[in-house]
Amino acid sequence: MISFLDLRKINNRFREEFQEAFSRSLDASHFILGDNVSRFESEFSQYCGTKFCIGTANGLDALTLILIGYIQLGKLKKGDKIIVPANTFIATILSVLHADLEPVLVEPNPDTYNLSLQEVKESLTKDVKAIIMVHLYGQLAEAEELRYLSHQHDLLLIEDAAQAHGASCILGGAGNLSHAAAFSFYPSKNLGALGDGGAITTNDSELYEVLSLLRNYGSKEKYKNEIIGYNSRLDDVQATFLSIKLKRLDDDNQRRCVIAKQYLSDINNPKIKLPFYNGSSNHVFYAFVVEVEHRADFTKFLDKHNIGWLIHYPIAPHKQDALHRFSHLKLPATEQIHKRIISLPISPVMASEEVRSVIEVVNTY
Structure with a gap:
């Protein structure tokens, strides 16, 4: 796993x-x-x-x-x-x-x-x-x-x-x-x-x-x-x-970026929309977030292949019960993002073979 x-x-x-x-x-x-x-x-x-x-x-x-x-x-x-x-x-x-x-x-920029x-x-x-x-x-x-x-x-x-x-x-x-x-x-x-x-x-x-x-x-x-x-x-x-x-933060962030660049380079699946990244230091990849049309199907596939995942975040804020005062708002870009996004594993302690395994599994979806 x-x-x-x-x-x-x-x-x-x-x-x-x-x-x-x-x-x-x-x-x-x-x-x-x-x-x-x-x-x-x-x-x-x-x-x-x-x-x-x-x-x-x-x-x-x-x-x-x-x-x-x-x-x-x-x-x-x-x-x-x-x-x-x-x-x-x-x-x-x-x-x-x-x-x-x-x-x-x-509403957000749909790329970033x-x-x-x-x-x-x-x-x-x-x-x-x-x-x-x-x-x-x-x-x-x-x-x-x-x-x-x-x-x-x-x-x-x-x-x-x-x-x-x-x-x-x-x-x-x-x-x-x-x-x-x-x-x-x-x-x-x-x-x-x-x-x-x-x-x-x-x-x-x-x-x-x-x-x-x-x-x-x-x-x-x-x-x-x-x-x-x-x-x-x-x-x-x-x-x-x-x-x-x-003291280790910069090194850890650099490792996250190395993994992100490998994902961006080697994940090649038309069903997966990869995140925007210009290669600069403006991103430290707290999360590596992709979009997929049929998310429930994709998460089952990842589970089957023992790949961890998380959704940041499954429900748009204006659709939360706590913020019902905003529920009337029409925010199509936000709503689509929250329906489609899923975060793949990324951390400074991921081994290279684990990164390769994630790539292989995602490419076979």
Whole structure:
């Protein structure tokens, strides 16, 4: 059986370092916002090329707190409209709703699955105050064009970089392409913790100060609360695990890209639509997503041949019961994508023979 993602094998590479780091944390017994968090925040901001990093409990909180932070600073107000991709994980949209803002769902580019620049332009109104660009599946959105557009219209530009740790383009790396960016360190991510975790990166010192308060009950000094805050802090033990894994992130991303290039080169089946990739560092292949017309038939075929798979994601957000308020929307491109996509195995620990096996099986479908 070829696993879709072998987390045990991925993390076993760091077992001794993890155990040593845990022992140090246990001895120090400073479990909340300790030195490990500060160290990781410094390392990750340097990695992303930003001035600031704020660790949070998870990626959803990171994105939500960015929006609430901008409300606190008076750059957004409740009820403002925020452009978000219709084709995304539901967390992107939930963050907007949690902040009492109004999502404007925009259709994707059918090749990259990311925001369509033309659709964004057609969705702009005077009530739109920000754009959230999601770097879906590890591929950067059209950052240069969206940054220019946001500057033209005096809009905030925010990254949902939960799947794009280490992706880069001519403008810089994920996390440094906008006013602020949210990351997730969910265990399956390219940089994954051993539990939940998230972070915000930004170059905005005012936003950084507000976010530092918001994540910690609105408090900088214990028992002195300056604003109404939340409890969303990166766990100190997870931070030390992330520091260890960060050192290997570029190598791991490179291995993912090698596998992706082999898939793109050697999978040759007219029934399978392969993902768009220009060969640059703008994609780190959190997922290798293909399209197939008869998905249920294809998944049965993969099961029969012991090939793992996953669907990112089977139900479009506006079709979820939780978002029934958007169920009336006509989003044909998004709906077709969610009906046809399936993710093939890809990870930094996949053996070459496993990659060849996947290719052989897919080509015989």
